[in-house]
Amino acid sequence: MPPLARLAADLTAKLGAENVLTDPLARTLYEYDGGVDRAQPDLVVFPRSRDQVAAIVRAAAAAGVPIVARGAGTGLSGGAVAREGGVVVAFNRMRRILEVDVENARAVVEPGVVNLELSQSLAPTGFYFAPDPSSQRACTLGGNVAENSGGPHTLLHGVTVNHVTGLEIVLADGSVAQLGGKAGEALAGAWDLTGVVVGSEGTLALVTAVTVKLTRLPEAVGTLLAIYDQVGQAAETVTALTAAGITPSACEMMDGFCLRAIEAATGAGYPMDSAAVLLMDVEGLREEVEEDAERVEAICRAAGARSVRRAADAPERELLWKGRKNAFGAMGRISPNNYVMDGVIPRTRIAPVLEEIEAVGRRHGFRIGNMFHAGDGNLHPLVFFDERAGELPRALACSHDIIQVCVAAGGSITGEHGVGIEKQDLMPLIFSDADLAYMERIRRAFNPDGLLNPNKMIPQSRLCGEIRGNAALYREGL
Template sequence: MTAAKRLIRELQSALGRRWVLHAPEDLLVYEYDATIDRALPQAVVLPESAQQVAQAVRIARRYGLPVTARGAGTGLSGGALACEGGVVIVMTRMNRVIKIDAENQLAVVEPGVINLDISKAAAPYGLYYAPDPSSQKACTIGGNIAENAGGPHCLRYGTTTNHVLALEIVTADGEIAEISATQAGYDLTGVLVGSEGTLAIVTKATLRLLHKPEATITLLAIFDRVSEASETVSAIISAGILPAALEMIDKNTMDAVEEFAHCGYPPDAGAVLLIEVEGLSEEAEEQANEVRSICEKFGVRELRTGTDPAERERLWAGRKSALGALGRKAPSYYILDGVVPRTKLPSVLAEVYQACDRFGFAVANVFHAGDGNLHPNVLFDERVPGATARVLELGEEIMRLCVEAGGSISGEHGVGFEKRSYMSWIFSEDDLEVMARLKAAFGAGDGFNPGKVFPTSKGCGEVSSHMRAAIAKAGPGAYV
């Protein structure tokens, strides 16, 4: 019997025949994520317990094969792709909300639970889980933890890392370990979040839940020019107001959305801000009034307000359907994720438009303005010869703009293999070598999710194609 067959046999006896996939047609389902790159694993397993995860890890390691954990596959940096083949462990069967402890505001969940399902389970207690990536109806909490996922409401409440209290993990040697942010010693939980599946596999998570605010007011502010909108963002933060969310949509995005969701955006408007304030009703009202007067100071042409859930949902509709709507504009788009200090937003945004003009591509910006987290989506047609290469070149230039403004190469999508080569723009060899020490301490070597985060590893496919990761298939299944 060949080694490949023996591997499948062993996995089958550990997990059951049904939960081990190895036929080429079955593997195809797991060769992609929300990017266009693909990588085929040798086997896919769907465990139902931490013990089965540990067994699968031990078996794969014995065969010298790397292991890549995968949730819903909505990632935007190639994080769930088995770049060097091996075994993909799909966590979606481990999807139980184990416990909602309302008194202590905690949820204990398995990694395959869908983000929004946590808030649904907590809702009867007046609680919810705050981090809300745009893909929250589909993405899993395990993937959120791996990527330290963000979302519109992270402006006020912080990203995933601020809400994970403890984890159960399977280490590279197939051991199950419990780590907690409150236990004595090093904060292993803190370093695990955002480690992109390279250190360990999360099999259980304890999360912090928040009480739903008494009042939420959503304001939609329409501006003639992007510059007015981005100056308004800075002015709101300067005034000592920290909204729950502060999002921006530019003209190209509005055009696409208007055809699709009919939000009533004026055809000649330049940008829309979505501003959400929360708290006690008195506080929310007071902040909404202040925000209104700041918007007016910067020449807002129309302000809409939503206070009840249905009205607010309508105001959010354009933002939420933005990426799906872009599919009408062009067959392909390249989703970028960069961060700049908030005060640099107006200038960097202007430079992004200039760069896109120079390259001759249309760009649609829809992003978390309050955090300075940009998402330029470059629209193009992949079938046009040379277009992909040009778009990648443009993407690199935009990332450079962010770094030169004092920012970073990723705010929430992760480094994955897409941005490995940019790591050296913001980190020195010494900085990266210290990160490698952390990886060494976890003993993962290249056993977990190889080819990610670090610039020196081999990547998926050919080197020339490794930055294509975030060129997404246009269509409704995309989020940003």
């Protein structure tokens, strides 16, 4: 029996047929994530426990078959795409909250727990899980850990790695390791293995439980919408807020072009005739929020905002944020396809970089929209294109040029979506050969046979021992 068939039979016996997908049509549902890359896995399995995950990894490793972990498939960089074939380990059926320990401000969760559902179930305790990616209604904690996810409110609270104190992982040989725990820090001499695994994009281990830090819900939140006739004024506001020592809990910019589509779709109350808006939250004690909201409003006006609205109550807050949270879904009004990019620049360079990005778009023949985390310089340019008109290769080329602009401005190739497949070939823009070789050595220490999510993140030419499966890689042009 060929190794894959034997593996399928073995896993069917161990997990039950209802937890193993072999049918080709069913497997096509798992060939893509939220990005542009696709590849069909040979098998999809749905473990329900850590021990099952360990058994899957042992069996796949023995068969020399790649292993690709998958959460909700909302990732945008191809992290869950089985580009070398193999077994996709989907964690949707491991979705229990194992423990909530409010006194220690910790919870222990299985990786399939949905981000927003965790915070919602915690609400009665007065605590929540702070990282809030835009996809939080669907994305899972395991995915958040793999990509070190961010979101609008990470400006104040930090990203996923700042909110994880422990992990239970299954290593490439099927062994289980407990990293960290509930304590808030380790003693010197104890290495921060948790910190290295977070953001490792499924290439070092499979995560089977996450110990998260809980954050106290703020007493008060002030939400402001500042409306500008020039993008540069909005960008200048971000700089001025920093200079004034104010840290909003969120500071999102949306340009006029996107706003019109968002408003048509959501009715959030956004202007139809502005160049850009800033949507900002300030949070803390009632006294702090009052003061900060006043100062923020003054700074916005000084920078040229034509109006500043402050949400009067929670329903109005939610409406203003509804527009932002549903923004990406509204983009279908503009074009059949859009490519949501992810790049980072120093926030002091927002205005000139946005102009350069627009110029890049014109050069390639695309309109670029911008909706992004202005507060920390994390850009999300949207390239609007039509795949059926064969525009995908040109859109990808445009996106590569945009990333070059970000790097030239002193930024990075990814702020929160990860490298995955999408940015793998761009790593040499910011890392030297020695840097990439060092990362490869770290991967080898965890994953000596290279079977965990192969051919991701580190450029192919760096990798030894390529694993070839029977992948069907869908990628035009580039």
